Amino acid sequence: xxxxxxxxxxxxxxxxxxxxxxxxxxxxxxxxxxxxxxxxxxxxxxxxxxxxxxxxxxxxxxxxxxxxxxxxxxxxxxxxxxxxxxxxxxxxxxxxxxxxxxxxxxxxxxxxxxxxxxxxxxxxxxxxxxxxxxxxxxxxxxxxxxxxxxxxxxxxxxxxxxxxxxxxxxxxxxxxxxxxxxxxxxxxxxxxxxxxxxxxxxxxxxxxxxxxxxxxxxxxxxxxxxxxxxxxxxxxxxxxxxxxxxxxxxxxxxxx
Amino acid sequence: xxxxxxxxxxxxxxxxxxxxxxxxxxxxxxxxxxxxxxxxxxxxxxxxxxxxxxxxxxxxxxxxxxxxxxxxxxxxxxxxxxxxxxxxxxxxxxxxxxxxxxxxxxxxxxxxxxxxxxxxxxxxxxxxxxxxxxxxxxxxxxxxxxxxxxxxxxxxxxxxxxxxxxxxxxxxxxxxxxxxxxxxxxxxxxxxxxxxxxxxxxxxxxxxxxxxxxxxxxxxxxxxxxxxxxxxxxxxxxxxxxxxxxxxxxxxxxxxxxx
Numbered sequence: 001x002x003x004x005x006x007x008x009x010x011x012x013x014x015x016x017x018x019x020x021x022x023x024x025x026x027x028x029x030x031x032x033x034x035x036x037x038x039x040x041x042x043x044x045x046x047x048x049x050x051x052x053x054x055x056x057x058x059x060x061x062x063x064x065x066x067x068x069x070x071x072x073x074x075x076x077x078x079x080x081x082x083x084x085x086x087x088x089x090x091x092x093x094x095x096x097x098x099x100x101x102x103x104x105x106x107x108x109x110x111x112x113x114x115x116x117x118x119x120x121x122x123x124x125x126x127x128x129x130x131x132x133x134x135x136x137x138x139x140x141x142x143x144x145x146x147x148x149x150x151x152x153x154x155x156x157x158x159x160x161x162x163x164x165x166x167x168x169x170x171x172x173x174x175x176x177x178x179x180x181x182x183x184x185x186x187x188x189x190x191x192x193x194x195x196x197x198x199x200x201x202x203x204x205x206x207x208x209x210x211x212x213x214x215x216x217x218x219x220x221x222x223x224x225x226x227x228x229x230x231x232x233x234x235x236x237x238x239x240x241x242x243x244x245x246x247x248x249x250x251x252x253x254x255x256x
Numbered sequence: 257x258x259x260x261x262x263x264x265x266x267x268x269x270x271x272x273x274x275x276x277x278x279x280x281x282x283x284x285x286x287x288x289x290x291x292x293x294x295x296x297x298x299x300x301x302x303x304x305x306x307x308x309x310x311x312x313x314x315x316x317x318x319x320x321x322x323x324x325x326x327x328x329x330x331x332x333x334x335x336x337x338x339x340x341x342x343x344x345x346x347x348x349x350x351x352x353x354x355x356x357x358x359x360x361x362x363x364x365x366x367x368x369x370x371x372x373x374x375x376x377x378x379x380x381x382x383x384x385x386x387x388x389x390x391x392x393x394x395x396x397x398x399x400x401x402x403x404x405x406x407x408x409x410x411x412x413x414x415x416x417x418x419x420x421x422x423x424x425x426x427x428x429x430x431x432x433x434x435x436x437x438x439x440x441x442x443x444x445x446x447x448x449x450x451x452x453x454x455x456x457x458x459x460x461x462x463x464x465x466x467x468x469x470x471x472x473x474x475x476x477x478x479x480x481x482x483x484x485x486x487x488x489x490x491x492x493x494x495x496x497x498x499x500x501x502x503x504x505x506x507x508x509x510x511x512x513x514x515x
Contacts, residue, residue, distance in 0.1 A: 181309075
């Protein structure tokens with residue numbers, strides 16, 4: 001019985017995802033491709049502007065930046081999408097009895113699919129810039145998995161807040177711009193002042209980017225502290241998100 | 257004739273103000289901080305960026321926080337103004353069908369909102385200038401002139417974008433990414449002189465940077481900006497205004513069919 005339900009929900013998620021990808025705000029073709037190529041456009045811009053400063057001190061600067069932009073994009077589009085999951089699916093929420101977290105999962109799933117497509121371009125660039133393959137690269141998978149759990153938890157909280165306080169969209173956009181500066185996407189964190197380094201070391205986006213860079217460019221296993229911090233974030237936000245979601249969605253249909 | 261013309265333009269100005277009031281109310285509808293946020297927002301950006309880049313990128317820049325803030329408030333005026341004005345025609349579809357107001361009004365009201373926000377952020381700008389003890393010389397007269405041309409540029413750009421948005425579904429996405437690219441190519445938070453020469457040349461022809469550069473030179477560093485920038489300031493704004501107005505006038509009727 002439970003199994004049948006799960007399969008049903010997976011079906012719903014995939015249908016909703018198809019709708020999001022093909023309709024949305026844009027035409028069929030560009031709508032699909034836009035989120036996929038965005039990290040590459042960001043990478044090209046950042047490399048163009050900053051290569052004169054960082055190219056000598058950061059090995060494989062292009063891949064370094066691209067790793068950052070792809071993971072930042074995952075966080076940005078995953079959480080921003082999830083934030084609009086309840087408000088945007090008003091009609092479904094009122095008319096159907098699909099559990100509400102299905103709508104959150106669907107948004108995170110769409111962001112994840114876009115990232116997978118971006119990864120195709122990423123691998124091609126790894127080959128072009130001759131980054132040798134190594135077994136540590138596989139550790140990117142648990143890194144991304146933890147990130148997805150974290151995004152899911154944050155997304156749940158944002159979705160609930162968005163129902164009661166629509167301005168959150170505006171504030172969250174500003175917050176994400178600040179995170180773009182503060183996640184060492186286009187610079188190396190050792191250049192920062194010690195106080196700033198202490199803070200950036202607890203920024204989860206920075207941690208998952210750094211871990212991925214260690215695996216891919218450095219060919220080393222990221223250290224235990226980073227794994228532990230990211231895991232704590234993921235579990236913590238998962239629990240907090242579930243709690244907030246449970247409390248917040250009780251009278252959500254009435255509010256919508 | 258002249259009299260009735262001025263009367264109707266007075267009336268339209270009233271409409272613009274009412275639309276603007278509605279925009280501002282809607283934007284901050286449920287926000288506790290309200291309009292105060294417009295004043296604080298640039299300071300928040302300034303604090304974070306100054307904090308992050310205190311050891312590098314800020315090297316060789318005198319009064320880095322004020323340098324960043326000058327760029328940030330002008331960039332916000334242009335970026336927020338143009339991207340909100342872009343959807344003005346689509347968003348006000350119903351009002352446009354019901355009334356006979358000139359279509360420009362809907363675009364202008366978004367730009368006006370951005371300008372009001374800019375003036376509010378100037379309050380924090382003045383405070384920062386005082387804190388950093390920046391002496392204002394007579395060259396600072398260029399600042400309001402610069403803002404005038406920036407606004408003219410913004411209006412032209414908004415006209416063009418709002419038409420584009422009606423005719424192309426992906427316009428909003430594309431412009432969103434373009435704004436992000438321009439953010440990095442406007443010399444907001446780094447010293448342009450340390451960039452590769454090709455990039456420097458490119459940035460020096462970016463209109464966003466031109467307006468920022470003129471403001472920085474005249475207010476922060478009390479010097480008359482290079483002719484290269486003064487000429488570009490005028491050419492970009494007048495050129496963009498004419499370009500946008502022509503496109504708008506030419507396509508206006510087709511817009512109504514399309515909507």
